[in-house]
Amino acid sequence: MRYSTNKSRIGVLEFTYFLIGAILLLLFAVVARGQSETRTMKAVRANAPVQQSLYREYRGVHLGMPAAEARAKLGEPAMKSDDQDFYIFSANETAQIVYAAQKVVTISTDYSGGVGAPDYKSIVGEGMLLQKPDGSVFRMVMYDSERLWVSYNKSASAMPVVTITIGTMK
Numbered sequence: 001m002r003y004s005t006n007k008s009r010i011g012v013l014e015f016t017y018f019l020i021g022a023i024l025l026l027l028f029a030v031v032a033r034g035q036s037e038t039r040t041m042k043a044v045r046a047n048a049p050v051q052q053s054l055y056r057e058y059r060g061v062h063l064g065m066p067a068a069e070a071r072a073k074l075g076e077p078a079m080k081s082d083d084q085d086f087y088i089f090s091a092n093e094t095a096q097i098v099y100a101a102q103k104v105v106t107i108s109t110d111y112s113g114g115v116g117a118p119d120y121k122s123i124v125g126e127g128m129l130l131q132k133p134d135g136s137v138f139r140m141v142m143y144d145s146e147r148l149w150v151s152y153n154k155s156a157s158a159m160p161v162v163t164i165t166i167g168t169m170k
Contacts (some may be wrong), residue, residue, distance in 0.1 A: 055123045055150045055166055058095065058107045063148055063168050067102045092116055098167075106167040117162035120152045132156075142169070 056062055060073045070085075071077070074097070077085035082102075087095045092115040098106035111117035120129060120139065129137040135156030142149045153163045 054125060055118075055164065058109055058164075058166070061097065061104060061107060063104050063107070063166065065104045067097075067099045067104065070097055070099075070104050090116075106165065108163060108165040111162040111164075113159050114154065114162045117164070120154075123152045123164055124150055129154075136160075144169070 061070045067085075071080075074085075074087055074095070077097075078088045079086040083099055085097045085099075087097070089095065092112045093109065095107065095109045097104055098108075120137075124139045124141045127139060127141075129139045129152070131137050136154060138151070138153045140149060140151040147169045149167055149169060151163075151165045153165075155161045155163075
């Protein structure tokens, strides 16, 4: 009787299937890990139902307001379209108002050099800002009960720009 070593070896086909399975498992693990929320977002979401937005409007314009009413409050925009208006209030302050179905859905304001920008605590609350590797800072708070989010972003350039945005949740 002859001894066969082929029975104890893994064949090329079996090895190929094993490699494909292992690679797929690794890919699923990476995708699943990328889908989870960060600790910061979990903490913000955990507190969201109890909190009320500190920043609800800009110059009298609020989310859900009809476009005609928003334009009446802010005046004639520098650039105007059905979907978005761009305003220049000064050399340091500009704003973009975004519309959907002729209602305000996003308000974004930029303050060059941070001049005239409100303190971040009055926008996103007392929580810590997330400092990015480039030196910029950011914080976004979601208010599920009010169906809106607010963000504060300060760039890290020599003349930093503070951007404050409020938007509706879909």
